[in-house]
Amino acid sequence: MIIVSNTTPLSELAKIDCLDxxxxxxxxxxxxxxxxxxxxxxxxxxxxxxxxxxxxxxxxVSQPERIEQFLQTPGLDRGECAAIALAEELNADRLLMDERAGRR
Structure with a gap:
């Protein structure tokens, strides 16, 4: 199973010591x-x-131009765009992300 994550799910779980x-x-x-x-x-x-x-x-991400394309979406930062690009590139089973714009 291929899982890609953005920053927030990992940082928030690390904050409460529940990354495990x-x-x-x-x-x-x-x-x-x-x-x-x-x-x-x-x-x-x-x-x-x-x-x-x-x-x-x-x-x-093997196609960094995809990150630049996603950066045109309002509300997404570079990390979110890179996570989306990586998930698409790998045909990931899941993308862990909290931003509504990114989930769309």
């Missing part, structure tokens, strides 16, 4: 580098939890 819930549901989650950067920058609990979570893997 996702590991139980999905033994492997892929994130684009921009999402990894968002998660590991600053003083947030995810900055420590994400690098330690070996089951969360970073993967490049």
């Amino acid at each position: 819930v996702l590991q139980i549901l999905f033994p492997r989650i892929l994130i684009p580098p921009s999402v990894y950067t968002e998660l590991t920058t600053g003083n947030h609990p995810a900055a420590i939890a994400i690098p330690a979570a070996t089951w969360i893997e970073t993967q490049e």
Whole structure:
């Protein structure tokens, strides 16, 4: 099963020390580098939890122009657009995202 995630689902679960819930549901989650950067920058609990979570893997989007296309959608930032592009590219089974614009 291919699961791609955006920043918020991972950061919010890291904040309440429940990131392991996702590991139980999905033994492997892929994130684009921009999402990894968002998660590991600053003083947030995810900055420590994400690098330690070996089951969360970073993967490049092979068609970065898709990210630029998605950036034209109001309400989406680079991380969200990269997660959508990666999920499409890999034909992911699930995309974990909280933004309504991204889910559409």
